[in-house]
Each structure stands twice: as C-alpha cells, then as structure tokens.
Amino acid sequence: MPHADPIRDLGVRLTADGGELRVWSANATSIELCILEPQSDWVAERLPLTRGDGDVWSVTSPALRVGTHYALSVDGPKGATHAFDPERLLLDPYARGLARTPEGGWRATVPDTDFDWGGATRPGIPLDHTVIYEAHLKGLTRLNPEVPEQLRGTYAGLAHPATIAYLTELGVTAVELLPVHQFVSEQRLTKMGLVNYWGYNTLGFFAPHAAYATREAQQAGPDAVLREFKGMVKLLHEAGLEVILDVVYNHTAEEGRGGPTTSFRGIDNASYYRQDADGTYIDTTGCGNTLDFALPAAQRLVLDSLRYWATELQVDGFRFDLAATLGRGADAAFDPEHPLLRAIVEDLALQGVKMIAEPWDVGFGGWQVGNFPRGWSEWNDGYRDRMRNFWLRDIAQARAMGTASEGIGSLARRLAGSNHVFALERGPLASVNFVTAHDGFTAADLVTYDRKHNLGNGENNRDGTNDNKSFNHGVEGPSDDPELRRIRRKAVRNLLGTLLLSAGVPMLTAGDEFGRSQRGNNNAYCHDSELTWLSWDRSDWQEDLFEVVKTLIRLRRENPALRPVRYGRWGRRRRAPARWTGTTRTAPR
Numbered sequence: 001m002p003h004a005d006p007i008r009d010l011g012v013r014l015t016a017d018g019g020e021l022r023v024w025s026a027n028a029t030s031i032e033l034c035i036l037e038p039q040s041d042w043v044a045e046r047l048p049l050t051r052g053d054g055d056v057w058s059v060t061s062p063a064l065r066v067g068t069h070y071a072l073s074v075d076g077p078k079g080a081t082h083a084f085d086p087e088r089l090l091l092d093p094y095a096r097g098l099a100r101t102p103e104g105g106w107r108a109t110v111p112d113t114d115f116d117w118g119g120a121t122r123p124g125i126p127l128d129h130t131v132i133y134e135a136h137l138k139g140l141t142r143l144n145p146e147v148p149e150q151l152r153g154t155y156a157g158l159a160h161p162a163t164i165a166y167l168t169e170l171g172v173t174a175v176e177l178l179p180v181h182q183f184v185s186e187q188r189l190t191k192m193g194l195v196n197y198w199g200y201n202t203l204g205f206f207a208p209h210a211a212y213a214t215r216e217a218q219q220a221g222p223d224a225v226l227r228e229f230k231g232m233v234k235l236l237h238e239a240g241l242e243v244i245l246d247v248v249y250n251h252t253a254e255e256g257r258g259g260p261t262t263s264f265r266g267i268d269n270a271s272y273y274r275q276d277a278d279g280t281y282i283d284t285t286g287c288g289n290t291l292d293f294a295l296p297a298a299q300r301l302v303l304d305s306l307r308y309w310a311t312e313l314q315v316d317g318f319r320f321d322l323a324a325t326l327g328r329g330a331d332a333a334f335d336p337e338h339p340l341l342r343a344i345v346e347d348l349a350l351q352g353v354k355m356i357a358e359p360w361d362v363g364f365g366g367w368q369v370g371n372f373p374r375g376w377s378e379w380n381d382g383y384r385d386r387m388r389n390f391w392l393r394d395i396a397q398a399r400a401m402g403t404a405s406e407g408i409g410s411l412a413r414r415l416a417g418s419n420h421v422f423a424l425e426r427g428p429l430a431s432v433n434f435v436t437a438h439d440g441f442t443a444a445d446l447v448t449y450d451r452k453h454n455l456g457n458g459e460n461n462r463d464g465t466n467d468n469k470s471f472n473h474g475v476e477g478p479s480d481d482p483e484l485r486r487i488r489r490k491a492v493r494n495l496l497g498t499l500l501l502s503a504g505v506p507m508l509t510a511g512d513e514f515g516r517s518q519r520g521n522n523n524a525y526c527h528d529s530e531l532t533w534l535s536w537d538r539s540d541w542q543e544d545l546f547e548v549v550k551t552l553i554r555l556r557r558e559n560p561a562l563r564p565v566r567y568g569r570w571g572r573r574r575r576a577p578a579r580w581t582g583t584t585r586t587a588p589r
Contacts, residue, residue: 387495
C-alpha cells in the first residue's frame with residue numbers, strides 16, 4: 001500500500017499539541033472522542049471528530065496524553081447491516097493499552113511506550129535452522145518450582161533464567177506463543193463457568209494480554225504490562241531465542257450479532273464484517289463473525305498491527321490463525337494473490353520476520369495448504385496425518401487385517417519436504433512440520449487413546465475431532481503393563497524422531513519432549529488448570545525422553561543434510577547452502 005493512502009496513522013499519535021486520534025468509518029455520521037475519568041465510565045469531556053479523506057475521522061486535543069483513558073461514541077444510520085448506538089462507549093481498534101473498569105468493562109488508554117532495549121536485537125535465525133516450540137505462555141511456567149511463585153505463568157516467568165535455561169538446553173530456537181493479544185472469554189463459556197484458555201478470541205490487536213503480566217504489573221496498569229512484555233522479548237533475544245506470536249485476525253471477540261459490541265461492530269458493522277443484505281453474518285471462522293479483508297481498512301489494520309509488534313516490540317514472527325480467511329476477496333473466495341497476503345510478506349517494515357499460515361478455515365474452499373504466496377511458510381497437516389498413519393494407524397490396521405493401507409513412498413515424500421504440495425521455488429522450508437499442536441492429542445495421548453475424552457468441556461463429548469489417527473496399542477487409557485508402556489514410549493520416540501529429522505521447519509508442542517498427557521482431551525481450550533499446565537515433576541522415563549529429543553535437535557543442528565533449503569533434483573549438482581554461525585551466514589566450505 002502506498003504511503004499516500006489516507007487510511008494511515010490510525011489510533012493515537014502524540015504530538016507537540018497533544019494527541020491526535022484517527023479512526024476509520026465509512027458509514028458513521030458522527031464520532032466523538034470521550035475522555036474518561038480513570039477507573040470509571042464517567043465522561044469528563046466530549047470532542048467531535050472531523051471526517052477527512054478516505055473516511056478517516058480525526059481530532060487533536062491536549063487531553064490525549066500518556067495515561068489518558070478514552071472511548072469512542074459513534075452514530076450512524078439504522079438498518080439491518082448497521083449497529084450504531086451513540087450511547088455505547090467503544091474501544092479504539094488501535095488502542096495500545098487496555099484497562100479494566102470496576103464494572104468489568106474495558107477502556108482504551110494511551111500508554112507510556114518508553115523502553116530501554118539495551119542494545120538487544122533480534123537473533124535473526126535462518127529458517128532452515130529454526131526449531132519451533134509451541135507453548136502456552138501461562139501453562140509453560142505455571143507449575144515450575146524453579147521460577148519464583150509470583151512470576152509463574154507470566155511474561156516475566158517465561159523470561160526467567162530457569163525457563164530460558166530449559167529452552168536452550170532442549171535446543172529449540174523459537175518460542176511460538178498461543179495468542180497474547182488482549183483476549184476475553186466467550187459469553188457461552190462464561191455462563192458455563194469455563195474460560196477461553198487458549199486465547200483465540202481477540203479484544204484488541206495492539207495490546208498485550210494483561211492477565212499474563214505479574215500481579216504487580218497488572219496493578220500498575222497498561223504501561224507496566226507493556227514493559228513486562230518488552231522485557232520478556234529482550235531477555236529471550238539476549239539468550240538467542242526468537243519470539244513468534246500466534247495471531248488471530250480472522251475474527252474478533254464481538255462474536256455473532258447477539259454478542260458483545262465493544263469496537264468494530266459499533267464503529268462500522270456494515271464494513272468490517274462479512275454479512276448478507278439482511279445482516280446475517282457470513283462466518284468462515286466458526287467463531288460467530290469474520291472480518292472482511294476485501295476492505296482496505298481491514299487490510300490496513302492487520303498490517304499496522306504486525307508492524308507495531310514487529311518493530312516497537314521486536315517480535316520475530318507470526319503464526320496466522322485460520323489464515324485462509326485473510327485471503328478471501330469480495331466474493332469470499334480464497335485468492336492466493338490477495339493483496340493482504342502479498343503485502344504481509346512484501347512490506348519493507350516486515351522484512352526478515354517469519355510468516356506462518358494455518359492455511360485453512362471452515363468456509364467453502366477453506367483448505368488451502370500449499371497455495372500461499374512465496375515468502376509464507378504453512379502448517380502442513382498432510383505431514384501430520386501421514387506420520388500418525390505410518391507409526392500408529394498402519395500398525396493398528398496391520399494387526400487387525402494383516403496389511404497396512406499405505407506404503408513407504410508417501411512417507412518418504414513427506415520426509416523430503418512435501419514437494420508434491422509446495423511449489424519448487426518455495427522449497428521445503430514452506431512446510432512447517434508437526435505431529436501434534438495445541439489443538440488435538442498430545443504425543444503421549446496419541447499412543448494411549450483411540451477416542452477423545454472431552455466430557456469436561458461441557459459439550460457431551462461432541463467437540464473436538466473424531467479423526468485423531470491415534471492408536472492405543474490395545475488398551476484405552478493408562479496402563480500398568482510394562483510391555484505396553486515400552487511399546488507406547490517407543491511409538492512417541494518414532495513420531496518425534498521423524499519430525500526432527502524431516503526436511504522442513506519442525507514444530508514441537510510444549511510438553512511432548514517429556515510425554516505430557518491431557519488424559520485424552522483433544523480440545524482442552526477451555527481448561528486453565530493442571531490438565532493443560534506443564535508438570536515439572538517427572539519420572540525417569542520422561543527425563544530419558546527429554547534427552548532423546550534434545551539429542552535429535554542437536555543432530556538436526558549439526559547436519560545440514562537434515563535441513564535442506566531446496567528440493568533435490570536428479571541430474572543437477574547444486575551448491576551447498578551457506579552455513580549459519582549463530583550471528584551471520586558464511587559461505588560453504
């Protein structure tokens with residue numbers, strides 16, 4: 001997008017004359033800036049915004065300064081596709097700080113963004129040397145006795161020397177965090193007494209999730225929460241570890257039309273959300289609403305959010321939840337040349353930042369693995385399924401019927417980087433390989449359960465996939481049989497060994513390196529408990545498994561043949577790839 005685009009500099013920018021607020025809305029007839037008394041909904045001052053080019057409304061006021069709490073009041077036409085209500089106080093979509101009110105609501109704040117990075121810079125780890133560790137920020141350290149109690153489950157806990165020592169000993173190069181944009185739990189879960197633990201329900205795309213900060217930082221407010229997040233990134237970078245964020249731009253926490261109106265719906269529902277003429281939402285996410293990325297303002301929102309986290313907060317990469325939604329045009333069809341998908345990997349401010357797609361959604365034509373533009377890496381679910389089939393379901397079938405369904409050929413092409421899926425010019429590094437993720441069985445549960453056990457989720461075991469491609473090896477659930485335990489543990493080693501020795505970018509799910517179990521729950525998104533937190537009380541066999549995984553990662557790091565950057569081709573000799581010294585690339589010897 002050219003700099004001359006009028007949809008720019010949205011949100012609050014501090015100036016010599018005070019702060020300038022810019023808000024986009026095509027259908028609003030009036031917008032007011034409401035200056036709020038801290039910790040209340042009382043409006044101390046109302047200031048009208050003026051509509052300018054590109055439907056950008058703006059106002060400058062000395063009242064907009066660091067520490068100010070503010071909201072928007074937006075009015076507009078009535079109709080099936082609109083949801084204007086000037087009595088409702090709304091969040092600025094670009095708010096860098098979000099604070100709770102005593103009534104439990106949320107208000108935008110202008111945070112102090114000063115921070116001393118102390119010379120810390122991004123590690124800049126090449127993609128072929130990358131080993132991703134997918135983790136939940138709270139769950140990773142919540143039970144770790146080597147982390148001080150007040151830091152467990154927080155940004156500071158992830159940055160604690162004990163956590164960093166564990167990650168560096170394991171040998172992973174990047175921590176991919178489940179969503180840390182400010183999120184809230186859905187109304188349905190709250191009524192059931194459950195929570196959205198995973199965080200795929202974003203309230204604000206520019207503010208760190210406050211509950212992941214220490215209690216001290218939370219009490220000090222959004223400024224301190226932001227500093228703690230930056231401090232985490234700084235310390236991880238100093239240890240040579242990258243930070244990748246799982247980001248959820250495909251939908252918002254406003255849910256369906258009966259959901260809470262906190263921001264986009266009240267600012268311009270007809271523009272931001274895909275809907276029919278009668279106001280029915282066109283939902284390709286399964287979460288109640290879908291942002292319309294045929295809209296330039298929605299595209300700008302994503303790019304501005306990415307730039308903010310990558311530049312001002314020094315984040316190293318992003319994994320895009322339901323990324324096929326970001327590539328849907330005006331006709332709602334996926335387009336691999338969609339301007340947003342191109343802009344994300346071509347934006348000059350985002351060069352060198354890792355971009356990983358979850359290349360599907362739940363809409364028509366939603367499975368798009370292998371179809372993203374060059375510059376993207378993608379979660380390779382075909383790799384996951386083939387590895388599970390080879391090491392688990394094929395064995396189960398051979399036991400039952402005397403023969404397995406597939407041969408070694410389909411396994412081999414996955415091991416070699418899935419060149420039947422990704423274009424030659426993209427190469428094997430387009431494939432993010434995984435055998436488990438946050439969503440589904442853990443590695444230990446894959447070899448222990450044939451069926452999901454999700455009754456604790458409150459949906460009568462209807463939620464979560466039924467197609468786990470798992471094998472319990474003859475007994476459902478845990479067993480005291482030593483031989484059965486040995487076979488199951490061997491199967492876990494086979495799965496993780498294949499993962500870490502395959503061409504592509506491996507992603508290890510936190511806890512698989514020591515055989516963590518969720519007791520057969522394959523959709524534990526609503527459990528903030530010891531079911532989902534990593535246990536640090538481990539048996540000898542778990543320590544042995546950790547050593548195996550650590551050795552596999554070391555072998556991968558030491559052997560370039562295990563991490564090719566191009567697909568092999570018969571009859572052509574290729575120059576060896578450059579080596580990575582830990583700081584810069586050097587020519588091969």
